[in-house]
Each structure stands twice: as structure tokens, then as C-alpha cells.
Amino acid sequence: MQTSHDPLRHLRYLRQSLSQDNEAIGFFISAGCPLSVPMPKDQYPLIPDVLHLTKFINQQLTEHEKYQLLLGELAKAKKNTENIEDILSFIRSLAAVAKGGNVRGLSEEDLISLESVICKEIVKKIDVRLPSEETPYHRLCNWVRSIDRKVAIEIFTTNYDLLAEQALEDYEVPYFDGFVGSRRSFFDLRAVEDNLIPKHWTRLWKIHGSINWYQQNEDGQKKVYRSSEIKEDASHLIYPSHLKYEESRKMPYLALIDQLNRFIRKKSSLLVLCGYSFNDGHLNDTIVNALKANPTAMVLGLMYGDYTKHDESGSTTESYPEAYRLAKKQHNLNIWTFDKSIIGTSVGQWAKTQPKDDGDSDLLSFVSTEPISGDTPTTKDVVKLGDFSTFTYFLKRIIGAAKEHHDV
Numbered sequence: 001m002q003t004s005h006d007p008l009r010h011l012r013y014l015r016q017s018l019s020q021d022n023e024a025i026g027f028f029i030s031a032g033c034p035l036s037v038p039m040p041k042d043q044y045p046l047i048p049d050v051l052h053l054t055k056f057i058n059q060q061l062t063e064h065e066k067y068q069l070l071l072g073e074l075a076k077a078k079k080n081t082e083n084i085e086d087i088l089s090f091i092r093s094l095a096a097v098a099k100g101g102n103v104r105g106l107s108e109e110d111l112i113s114l115e116s117v118i119c120k121e122i123v124k125k126i127d128v129r130l131p132s133e134e135t136p137y138h139r140l141c142n143w144v145r146s147i148d149r150k151v152a153i154e155i156f157t158t159n160y161d162l163l164a165e166q167a168l169e170d171y172e173v174p175y176f177d178g179f180v181g182s183r184r185s186f187f188d189l190r191a192v193e194d195n196l197i198p199k200h201w202t203r204l205w206k207i208h209g210s211i212n213w214y215q216q217n218e219d220g221q222k223k224v225y226r227s228s229e230i231k232e233d234a235s236h237l238i239y240p241s242h243l244k245y246e247e248s249r250k251m252p253y254l255a256l257i258d259q260l261n262r263f264i265r266k267k268s269s270l271l272v273l274c275g276y277s278f279n280d281g282h283l284n285d286t287i288v289n290a291l292k293a294n295p296t297a298m299v300l301g302l303m304y305g306d307y308t309k310h311d312e313s314g315s316t317t318e319s320y321p322e323a324y325r326l327a328k329k330q331h332n333l334n335i336w337t338f339d340k341s342i343i344g345t346s347v348g349q350w351a352k353t354q355p356k357d358d359g360d361s362d363l364l365s366f367v368s369t370e371p372i373s374g375d376t377p378t379t380k381d382v383v384k385l386g387d388f389s390t391f392t393y394f395l396k397r398i399i400g401a402a403k404e405h406h407d408v
Helices: 007-018 050-060 065-076 084-097 108-126 136-144 163-170 189-193 252-264 281-293 321-327 360-364 388-397 399-407
Strands: 025-029 154-157 185-187 202-206 209-218 221-226 236-238 270-274 298-302 308-310 316-318 333-336 340-343 346-350 367-372 378-383
Touching: 007 360, 007 367, 007 378, 007 388, 050 084, 050 108, 065 084, 065 108, 084 108, 108 209, 136 163, 136 388, 154 252, 163 202, 189 252, 202 209, 202 252, 209 252, 252 281, 270 388, 281 321, 281 333, 316 321, 321 333, 346 378, 388 399
Parallel strands: 025 154, 025 270, 154 202, 270 298, 298 333
Antiparallel strands: 185 221, 209 221, 209 236, 308 316, 333 340, 340 346, 367 378
């Protein structure tokens, strides 16, 4: 017997969970989210995904002799030459053992220079602004400020851009990102770990760094600071996911990974993943281990597209195999694709039942029916909350419900 999941039931539960003002609610915004920002056709996307960002950088550095040598060494090591974070990880791994000599034909100076060149190209491509005040990012921020919350909203992101900061500031939502000060903001580890921030301030945790974070050597120590300006010649802090850093407890990366772990371990916490493909093993381990330690927590992965896709040869493959593997083993990690979901470790198609009350009318607009081609044409129910734009319209629709709940 084929398992199915009722989309109305689960949308009802999600709406109720997001309407709470006294529970830990968080969002994890990843690389797929900027793709949902509407742009003119000749300017789309606002920021490319990792693959196309890497292709852009590879194209920009076609004449760079040392970079081409690096790509050749990456290929020899059977590393991915179309993932810029893998490329940065490779550079930094080589730099760690290149002191006083050469590694794979590259000196320590070559590797440091390559890292700087790559980060400058990344900044050049993603130093952009949201085109209007009616974007998915703005809808998320409007929902955040919709009611007076007893527990702060936490936004985690692996993106280096400043889109979340722009939307929060456009809607005058106060937020804390771990840095304090106005001239040259520094990372306040104690404020992060001990939660010494007003509860009405949203938390914004940039796990993989940011284009306005920099590193400087001062008196033999590496200091991290944040600037309100994007500096071309500074040492940008853009992290590969798996590296360990000197003075790790003082460096933002591991402190923010710890914060993700602490958040999921909070009683009855809900973390909604948007635009995340589960390709980061370290982040996956952090999420799953925290879920194992806290059965009351829930992590919901909203995935773009159908459960399966057709590859170049025409074969059908799973769209997000690592996400499915983890969700089939962990009961409080749920995955929603457009046409199927994994809920409570069970894979099933969406199958709509009859609405129970008038309150379901809003939810019905997020469940559509699409044809399935074949020898015997049929239809399937589809829930497209994996599109960040659609999900933020869902948030916009429930603002009124959240206020009603708060006023009761």
C-alpha cells in the first residue's frame, strides 16, 4: 500500500507552529533563496547559485596562470572544480602545509594570493541590492515583526550576501549578528553564547561568513571585524564549511555552528530550511545530532522541485538523495518536495483530503493539482513551499492568524 500525506493537515500544523510567539522558531536561508527574487529576464538571477557563481569565477580567471594550475590540481585530486567552496577549501588545505616550500607547484604566497583573488571575484558578483521592497526577503521580515515575540526569531544563513540585512533594515527590524560597535564592529562571543541581547531583536547568524567581514593581524593575533562598507583590498572572511580555525572559540564560524546546535536543542524548537540542498556534511551532522538529542525539536526542509528529476541521459534520479537518506532515519527531520514528502520517516505523495473548516480555504491556495503524463494520464497534488517566494507568501497569509493568536 502506497503511503500518502495530507497537505492540508501538515500545512495546518505548520501555520499553527509559526503563529506561536513563545516558542523557538528559526529559518535557515541557503543558496537557493536569492534565485526566488524576481528580476528582469536579462538580469536574472540576482545572485547565482554555487554552480553558476563558480562558473563565473572560472570564466573571470581563465587568463590567471596560477588559478588554471590550481584547477588542474583539483581535477587530479578528484575534487569538484565547479564548487567554489570546495576550491577555497582546497586552497586553504594546501596553504596549511605549504609553509617554507611548494605544494603541487604552488607556494604559500601563491595560495594566499589565489584566495584573495577568488574572494574579490565573489564580492564583485554578489555585492548587490534587492530590487524593491516587495521581495521574498521582505515578506519574511514583515512576518518577523508582525507580533511582539517572547522568544527571538533566529535566522541562520550560509549565504555571504547582504540581502537579509537589507530587508531587515528596510522594515526597521532590529537584529543582532554577533558583532558590536560602530567604527569597526568586533565579534562578541559572550553575547552570542550567553544570549545577552534583547529578545525583540532578531538573531542573524551568517555561518559561512560575509562579504563585509574581514580579518586582520594585530600583535600576532588574527582579529575578525565587520564593516558597514565593502572593502576591495581587505581580507574577506568567506568560510569553507569544514575547516577548523586557530583560536576556534573566538572565531565566528565554530561559535555560530554551536549556536545552530543550541537552537535545535531548545524545547519544541522549529527550524525551517529554505534553499538548502544538504550538500554540506558538517552542517548535516550538526542538524541531525541535535535532533537526536532533542526529540521535541522539528526541522522542516522545504525543497525546490519534485522528489525525482531526469538527468542528461534521461534516467530518473533523486533530486536530493542526502536529504532523503537522513530524513528516512530521523523522525523529526521532515522533507517536503513539490510532489512528495518524507514525514515521520515515511515517504509519501501529497494527497489532499476534504477541508475541515473555513480556515482551510487559505491553505487550499497552496495546494494545486497538476497533470501527470503517461499512457494513462492522471493528476497529482502539489505543494510548492520549497519555492522561497511561495513560502514567504504563506508567511504573509498567516500574519493575521498570528496576531489573533497573540491577542487571545
